[in-house]
Amino acid sequence: MITADQLLVKQINKSIVLNTIRKKGNISRAEIASITGLNKSTVSFLVDELINEGFVKEEGPGESRGGRKPIILNINEKAGCIIGIDLDVNYILIVLTDLMANVIWEKKMDIEIGESQQTIIERLIELIDEAISNAPETVKGILGIGIGVPGIVDYKKGIILLAPNLKWENVPLKQIIEDRFKIKVKIDNEANVGAIGEKWFGEGSKYNNFVYVSAGIGVGTGIIINGELYRGTMGLAGEMGHMTIDIHDHQCRCGNTGCWENYASEKALFEYIENQLINDAKDGYINKENFDSLTTLKVIDYAQRGSLIAKKALKEVGKNLGVGVVNIINTFNPELVIIGNTLSLAKELILDEILKEVETKSLVYRYSKTKITTSKLELQAGAIGAVSLVISELFAYPDI
Ligand SMILES: [Zn+2]
Incomplete structure (x- = not known):
């Protein structure tokens, strides 16, 4: 019988292994064990799970330091796609990326200041539709949609509490987009999103x-x-x-x-x-x-x-x-x-x-x-940040 504590420990270890592969790249199972301090059999078990789930790929043998050549591991960035959206006051920038935030497709649409909430949400939905139709065939499909907004956000519920420059109040944007696309949505304030983007992929x-x-x-x-x-x-x-x-x-x-x-x-x-x-x-x-x-x-x-x-x-x-x-x-x-x-x-x-x-x-x-x-990341900082919002959760909880 596996206890809840054991499941949690496994979850944390799996996230550590996945993030070590992401940060180091071109790494062997033995190197992961020595960097993380996890024992070799635990690392092997978790790596095999991550390979089966499509998140990690084997790249063939690397250099041997005597003995058998180790197998090199990397993130399988082509396992799935993420959509990131920078909803600004006067434009929407949307990107479609792989799992390492490499941009596959992007589009910028200007919006007029003072445009109605309904029109902006319609534009948002059109752009997401377009992103989805430009997504390549992948094992995992679209893994999530991240949105950065210029305002105060209840990020747990995905509600925009107040976006003064858009004149939006109490807009349940997460629910609106999730109901429409049946894809998990994460929403946060654009500066938070920008900071996460810089932490994961920028300066x-x-x-x-x-x-x-x-x-x-x-x-x-x-x-x-x-x-x-x-x-x-x-x-x-x-x-x-x-x-x-x-x-x-x-x-x-x-x-x-x-x-x-x-x-x-x-x-x-x-x-x-x-x-x-x-x-x-x-x-x-x-x-x-x-x-x-x-x-x-x-x-x-x-x-x-x-x-x-x-x-x-x-x-x-x-x-x-x-x-x-x-x-x-x-x-x-x-x-x-x-x-x-x-x-x-x-x-x-x-x-x-x-x-x-x-x-x-x-x-x-x-x-x-x-x-x-x-x-x-310059002007892409917001959109890549929104992608990072999804990726950071994915890499923290690869089982969910
Ligand atoms: Zn003020």
Whole structure:
């Protein structure tokens, strides 16, 4: 008779074996045993199960160190597919990936700001349909759908509690998508999703303590402590975009005053440019006539081509991002801060300003140099993060 405890131990060991194969790659059963400290027969038994289930594949014999050549193991990335969705305020980005988050197919669809909830959900369903029709034949099929959303999420129930920039309240998105497709759905806040993506497949993969700053229309953070996402009591942690950096300033949508995101987001970027134009600033790139059609990507492009207004605006937002990063470093003493989402595409233009702020103002940084960088996953960070949401659960509980 197998007890519940024994089943749990087996589950944990299986997850350890699977993740060791994923992290190391090209590894033998004996090497897994020596790295994990599990005995060889346990490793062999669990590896055989994982091979039978399709998650792991044998790659033929490797180099011998005397004696029989060991058989090399790898994750069978083609065992199944995952769908990842970055539902943003003004676009939906969907990716279809294999088990190692390699993108097989992707599509970006712009949505108009203010589009109705029903229309956006219809678009979402169309895109998922399209992703499924582009999925290759695999043993396991589509293993899950991950969705990152710009708002506060009850991640256990998959309910969007509040997405202010979309004007959504209490939307049971997990249930809507699961009822339609009969595929398991995971939903989380986009900054949490971005942080998990960086931890699994991006800049954060070698770090256990880092903070991901999602700098887009708003600002959010995903906090990784001891290798795990810090969620707080209800899963609502990380709303650092709403920390006060100016107690005297005007009210934010959230009810607080002087919130960080009002100075360090795309909204702030456009406000700054608009003020420059009101004061009759001019350059060969940005003017009152083309202001309405400006996007952050265009601003970055103009800055790189020599637009003074664009450069000044990005530097200003970069400096303001730095003010919040000082607080983050003083609070968490992290190994790494990753700047992600659209503003991160300005790279050095904002990074240099952030660093200047941190070097001059952070107490903790004086004694412990935090690495500050932009996201390696760039605009895919949200969608790959959503994929990681599914993969992280799959690799933690391969039996379920
Ligand atoms: Zn606020």
